[in-house]
Amino acid sequence: MPIMVLKAAYVALNGSDRSANTSKAELSMEVEEKDVTTFASNGWKEVAGGLASGGLAVTFKNDLAAAALDSVMWPLFGTVVPFEVRASNAVVGTSNPKYTGSILIKNWTPIAGAPGDVNEASYTWPTSGPVTRATA
Template identity: 60%
Template sequence: MPKMVLLAQYLSLNGTNLSDDTRKAELTFEVEDKDVTTYGSLGWKVLLGGLKSGELSVEFLNDFAATKLDSIMWPLLGTVVAFEVRADAGAVSTSNPKYTGSVLINGWNPIEGSIGDEASVSVGYPTSGAVTRATS
């Protein structure tokens, strides 16, 4: 199986390609476990999958210039927007699937860091609704 080094991740929020501002993007999912154990399980716990949820975590390098990252993200605060993320900015394929869905922009940290730090912003947005994986 081939290995991969992430060199050109792709991230789009609300239809805007933010790859040039993105240092790191992580998309994670989980499923609630529901305990349906009965006496008939003879002391073994029995679980079923419940609701699914996800989170898109991003580390941006911020830019306050007109039409740049801060001016793009600020108006989105409190809204649900479309996202697309993939491991490489190249064409979508079986070896470069895209994940799409919606996230709630539930926070924005325009200024964080200490003296001498780069102006980076770390955020985590919960998914809202289904997320799809496509290879074409």
């Protein structure tokens, strides 16, 4: 079984590559569990998938300089924007699929830390609509 170490993951928001500011990326999806048990289930619980949802979790090293991360993210606060994430910044392919969709930028923390800390913040933004996987 191959093991993958993330070294150069790709994270783009609203068409802009944010990988240089990103120190963590995690895309997760889940589906609601709906109980469809009947008397014909013979005492066993039966389930079906309901609505799907997801989230994109990222940690950003904040940059407040002109035309840097904060100036790009601030106008996106409160809006739904497209995203793309890949395990590697290499070309999309069967061993490096891209996941795309839209997320709600529901919070933004441009300044975080105590004296001597790196100014960074972590977010988990909910997906809006479907997430797709492509290998080309």
